Amino acid sequence: MLLYRFPPGSRVPEVLLGHMGGPMWQRRDVGAWSIPKGGYTEEDAFAAALREFQEEVGVPVPAEHFVDLGEVQQSGGKYVRAWAAEGDLDPARAVSNTFEVEWPPGSGRRQPFPEFDRVAWFSPEEAMAKIVTAQATFVERLLAALT
Secondary structure, X not given: OEEEEOOOOOOOOEXXXXXXXXXXXXXXXXXXXXXXXXXXXXXXXXXHHHHHHHHHHOOOOXXXXXXXXXXXXXXXXXXXXXXXXXXXXXXXXXXXXEEEEEOOOOOOOEEEEEOEEEEEEEOHHHHHHHEOHHHHHHHHHHHHHHO
């Protein structure tokens, strides 16, 4: 789900992205941001997008109207389908679900980490510089849909 908003007095939208959590992403910025998304099997793709947004951001999608942005394939082979929605939220109130990973590697200790350690609003240019490469297409498609 690609949430967007128009800052007061601006005709250029901002988009909400999440910084991927966990020790692998801790010191990275470029390519370490993503739209809220996740996997699904038999669940409807749109229902999964709504669920994943709530799990990763901590609140339901604050919107009622959605635009299908299609699908992209990420470099690792994973397909991602996204929708855009206009809405607003305070990033400081975002609380992500967690996942567990063995850390440090080989220690035998499993530790929890948030899926997103923070979320933030970005201009389209900033977003395309920070987001996972394949997902930049969603920002481009959003801008095309808004014109």
